[in-house]
Amino acid sequence: MGNRWKLQPRTEQKLVQFLMYVLTSVAVLVLVFILAVILKNGLPQLSLEFLTRNPADMGREGGILSTIVATIFLTFIALLVATPLGVGTAIYLTEYTVESRITRIIRFGAECLAGIPSIIFGLFGFILFVNKLKFGWSILSGGLTLAFMVLPTIIRTSEEAIKAVPPAYRLVSFSLGSTRWQTVTRVVLPSAIPGIVTGVILSIGRSIGETAAVIFTAGSALRLPTSLFSSSRTMSVHFYILAKEGVSLPKAYGTAAVLVISILIINIATYYMMERYIKRKS
Amino acid sequence: MESEKIRLEDAKMRPQKSRKDSFSNLTALMTAILLAAAFFFPSCQHRPGGHSLVVAGSTSIQPFADKWAEVFMEKRPGEMVDVQGGGSSAGIQAVRTGAAQIGMSSRELKDDEKDLYQIEVAHDGLAIIVHPTNPLENLTIEQVKSIFLGEITTWETLNGRKKEITVVVREEGSGTRGAFQELVMGKSRITKKAIVQDSNGTVREIVSRDPQAIGFISLGLVNESVKALALNGVKPTEEAILKKEYKLVRPFLFLTREAPSGLAREFIEFILSEEIQDLVHKEGLIPVRRGEPAESGR
């Protein structure tokens, strides 16, 4: 490489700026393309019937009602278990202790848990809930597995939300003679609720979109779940099977559209809440 | 129940009991839901008691047997049919030891196993499929074996196209792969370069999209998106299978230690009934009841 090849800084700047512009466009376009394909092919499939009828003939006919119900049940169980655990952990970490070896271990556990791939959660749920505890492939097994999966998210967001509550609030509460628990429940938590809810909503999104952990714990039966022990197929598992096995392309796009739209709505809601929360803070 | 405890704690410590804030409402709601869930649990854990029949064996038959058992139990409330996997050999073992009343085998019995009673409940055929535009119509079993061994890697000697063959197979452990291994490959290994998919539907989908692909699926799942090849000149039709001319077929056997009696007999008779044999046909298997024109399925 001779000096001849060295560009003028200004030319280099122009060149790099152009390159970055191109790369950014590629990245954004690819992501937008994916969204556009799903919505363009999926939206025409959507109708009230699609949402309110059960799949028939392995998903070739009918709608996706049973998979929507299964998704909602599963998500509900996951959050019912994960929210108290996650918020409780966050309260402990922020209000009831000082930095110590124990808090470091707890944080380390949460961070590691967040990094474990969902298929490992699936394997684990399969062995523990499906086999050992004999829940079988069921909403319960799937929900509990998901609960463990989203736990780190809830811990992290709740902890941040609680930390953001100004210390002065607590001092005022203490000076009025409240106990620590009273302070937490009446002062700290109410002002941290928007942040906590954000974490919960994020976890809902993650639960809805999860496939690998669910398919081995909740199974893939195409029936309306009747109890906690029914095996049932969630929307994303249904979509996976429809798409992969070429059962019905239109139905696959339709399901994908419902999946993507619900997750977008959830994410937008989160975003909106966070914005408002930040604005109120400042 | 953690949150309930905490809530009680909270209530005790409260100076003025009438004051309520939004957070304690939330805990109350959650407690209520938890309690409701707790009541919900035991009510669904229990299944109606009564007789119980254990059916165990071939994992290829298991999903079908599950469905048959389900229909059976719907018709006979109070009866309990428990279907388990484990594989054909395990099923034979289980029926010998009495761990199961009915064993399921998806292979012919060996000579030293022939002391058991066997009832054919269905046949499972394998079709070798290619892309519809592939001019090929027929292969010998030896050619199929060479392709899946990875010895023949291009279509050139088969249909003149100088293209590489895409071999598509099922995953290890699946009954369909087991049947193919046993009926075509024998002791030889399927090539490592083969694309692996985990369902008949996916194999069919991939073959239907790739003009150079070849794969195998359950005969009943062949549709217009792929072409099923003739083997040694015999087309895979139900007739050819019942006449034992088409070779890639395995029986689905139910086994009992003694002549079937009681609930086992009722279950087997139920499976051989027209209703279930129709279901068998719909699920892609070949029914064993023949002679009735309604069942020729054309």
Add this chain to the structure above:
Amino acid sequence: MTKLERNDRLVRLSLLMIALSAISVLAIITVFIFEQGTPIMFRYGFRSFLLGQDWYPSEKSFGLLPMIVGSLMVTFGALLIGVPLGLASAIFLTEFSHRRLARILKPVIELLAGIPSVVYGFIGLMFLVPFIRDKFGGPGLSVLAASVILGIMILPTVISIAIDSIRAVPDSYREGSIALGATRWQTVRMVVLPAARSGIIAGIILGMGRAIGETMAVIMVAGNAADIPGSILAPVRTLTSNIALEMAYASGEHREALFATGVILFIIIMILNTIANLTSARQRKK
């Protein structure tokens, strides 16, 4: 001790129990996966698992090397695609574009992070796989297809973390550099990026973890041949897809071998996590 104090202690204790849930879950998962997966490794020897090239569970041949190599290849490929695109987008949006554009695009990109991985896999199967098959040859289901899909999947993660860490660099750094006569690009290259380095690396490691752990999207586009791929157009199987592909019918030693696959995956992920933790800890200290 007053009643109030006793109650307070009780609350603290219950909360501690709850707080230990995450680490207990981690411990239980580790114990279960190792309990199920390690006995078979001892029985057949670690070497035959880690270095064996033949995966024929029905013949008691459990070589996982093709899957280990497969996971690493696909993850590396994903980074090769995701990191340059992601970094360039982050730099462009923070340093070279109008603020307003960044303010619109960043949330859009973050929203896309929530799209389920199966959707990415489906798009790959519908558009990318036929494209590769027609233009480059081979079955289309390939290392290349899996790498591109995973690369796109990790984009939102890489972009949004990179943007955050670039923004965290104080403006005074930039002003100083520009005042010395540097161009914007020189400033970015020599001042901003070095200052944001550890945050960016943490983002890349996070993306890497997501790529190596992804299962369903990879199964859909990778072809899953249990063989060390000879080219980027050959099919490939990852550790995760090995588990998901064969779990349904596996029994006995076959199932144990799938858990052994889980053990190896687990170890790789833990190593990555530790590196990520160390990097972010170092950044915090700075």
